[in-house]
Amino acid sequence: MSRKQMVRPGGRSARVQAAVHSAVRELLSEVGRDALTVPLVAQRADVTPSTIYRRWGDLQELLSDVAVERLRPDGEPEDHGDLRTDLTAWAEQFLDEMASASGRAYVRDALLGDPDGSNAGQCSAYAAEQIDVILARAADREESAPDTETVVDHVVAPMMYRILFRPAGLDTAYARQLVTGLLGRRRAA
Amino acid sequence: MSRKQMVRPGGRSARVQAAVHSAVRELLSEVGRDALTVPLVAQRADVTPSTIYRRWGDLQELLSDVAVERLRPDGEPEDHGDLRTDLTAWAEQFLDEMASASGRAYVRDALLGDPDGSNAGQCSAYAAEQIDVILARAADREESAPDTETVVDHVVAPMMYRILFRPAGLDTAYARQLVTGLLGRRRAA
Incomplete structure (x- = not known):
C-alpha cells in the first residue's frame, strides 16, 4: 500500500x-x-x-500519486435512461480522456512510479466503480446486464491496452464498437 | 523509432x-x-x-530495449490441428510468461523507457504476429475465425490490462475463458 x-x-x-x-x-x-x-x-x-x-x-512515486489523483472521476456517470446508452457514453468519455496527451501521461506516470502496484490498482478501481454505478442502475430498471469484470475485460481492457501498446484507430467509433460487441453478444445468448 | x-x-x-x-x-x-x-x-x-x-x-531506454528482446517469441506457436486448441494453448502460455515475475518486470521496463512508444508497439506486434500465424492455419483448414484485431481485443488486451492494473485471478482458467468467450460468440453468430 x-x-x-x-x-x-x-x-x-x-x-x-x-x-x-x-x-x-x-x-x-x-x-x-x-x-x-x-x-x-x-x-x-x-x-x-x-x-x-x-x-x-522519489519524484517518480510522487508523480504517480499525483497522476492517480488526476485520474479520479469527477462524479458519477450520467444517467441516460438505459444500459446501452449509459455504457456507450461512459466508454466514449473514458477513451477521450485517457487517450488524450495528458491522459496518456497520467496513465504512464501512475504505472511507472508504482513499485507495489497500488496506484495502478486504484486506476482500475476508479473505472470499476463507475461501471458498478451504471450496472446498478440497469439492475434497478430490470435490464439484463453483464457483470463488472466482464465489462472491464470487454470495454476497459481493450481501450487501455491500445492506449499503451497499439495506439492507432482509437476514436469514438472504437469505443462504441466495444460496447456493441459486449451487449450484442449478451442479447444473442 | x-x-x-x-x-x-x-x-x-x-x-x-x-x-x-x-x-x-x-x-x-x-x-x-x-x-x-x-x-x-x-x-x-x-x-x-x-x-x-x-x-x-539513458539506462531506462536501454532496459526497455533489452526487455523487448526478451519478450520476442522463441518461434511459431504450436500447431495442434484446430483453431480453438491453438489459440487456447497460445493464450495460456502467453499469460504464464507475461504474468510471471520476470515477465511483468520486462513489460514494465519495455513501457517505461520508451518515450516514443516504439517498444510497446513492438511487444504488441509480437503478439499479433503469433496470432496471425494461428489464424492463417485456421484459414488453411477452412475454419471460421475472427480477425487478428478482434483476438487482440478479446484475448491479449484483457490479459495485459489485468497484469498491469488488476492482477488478481490470472490463471490458466482465465486464459481459457477468454478464448471460449471469443470463439463461442462467433460460433453463435
Missing part, C-alpha cells in the same frame, strides 16, 4: 500532501516534466525536500 | 548492441536492477559509457 494512503484528512500530513500535490500540478504546467525536481517542488510547497523523500521515496 | 532499429546486423554497431544487451542480462541476474548503472554495464560490455548514452539515451 502506498504511503499516501496512511494520511488522515485534516491533519498536518493531509495539508502537506495537498500542498505538495498542488505544487507538482502547478510546476508541471509552468516548467514541464523534464525540469521538475524534488527541491523545486519542495520550495513551491514550502516543505523541506526530506519531507518529500520521506513520504514519497 | 528507437535508435536500435537503425543498427545493421554484422557491423560494429550490431556487435556493440549484442555486447551491451548481454552485459545487461548478466548484471540483472548478478547484481539486480537497483544496483545497475550505465558505467557498470559499459565496463562489462567493454565499451565506454558515452557509447551507451549516445545510442540509448
